[in-house]
Amino acid sequence: MTDLSSTPPQPYVAEHHEPSWREGLKTGTPTLFGIGAWGLVVGIAMVKSGLTVPQALGMTLLVFAGSAQLAALPLIASHSPIWVIFATAFVVNLRFVIFSALLAPHFAHLPWRKRFVLGYVAGDMTVALFLQKYPSEAPQVGKLSYLKGLLYPNWAAWQIGSIAGIFLGSAVPTEWGLGFAGTLAIICVMIPLMVGRPALCGVLVAGVVSVLAAGLPYKLGLLLAVLVGMLTSMAVEEGVEKWRKHHG
Structure with a gap:
């Protein structure tokens, strides 16, 4: 007879399910090149808008939201009031409230710190891929590992592309300016949506x-x-x- 008292609870098993992590990585891998390219565009845009390298690095690491960054950059460059910048970024990122509401039932058992980290690294495509795999809120082994396999490589691809764009931004002709990066970025965002x-x-x-x-x-x-x-x-x-x- 199995000793149920020694069996770890479902969330604990899910957090350490290595095959699910690899499956999440495999599922998300085809999107990583596009994410990196999108980050590259935003990195160039930050430099072309007048931000210094440290400022651009701080923005990409703290904000991690390309559409909000691109919406805020022209406002920052034109010295708009801070409330306008924050309001614009807030409205552009309202979709993440919906993403959080969709993920919450799956991971409500986790400590708030872990949920905070997952929320920070969550992205449009990764959330969609997770919900496609796990449409039901019922507990399942490997849910958290699968989500991490999607989220962390996605975050890394974005940061690599964005940081490369920041340091390579000077290679883009000055006359192309922010408008060039912004046009590419809008196309990248708009077509998939x-x-x-x-x-x-x-x-x-x-x-x-x-x-x-x-x-x-x-x-x-x-x-x-x-x-x-x-x-x-x-x-x-x-x-x-x-x-x-x-x-x-």
């Missing part, structure tokens, strides 16, 4: 609003475009769901 009618509508509306509101002070047109785009996507998604229920 334009999947489905709600996302496409949100992108189109945000683009129109950003053009119409380009004259607002402190580049508040960007903040307004993001908000209106998000609300549009939510409204379209809700409308699509209602249509499916009635015609399903």
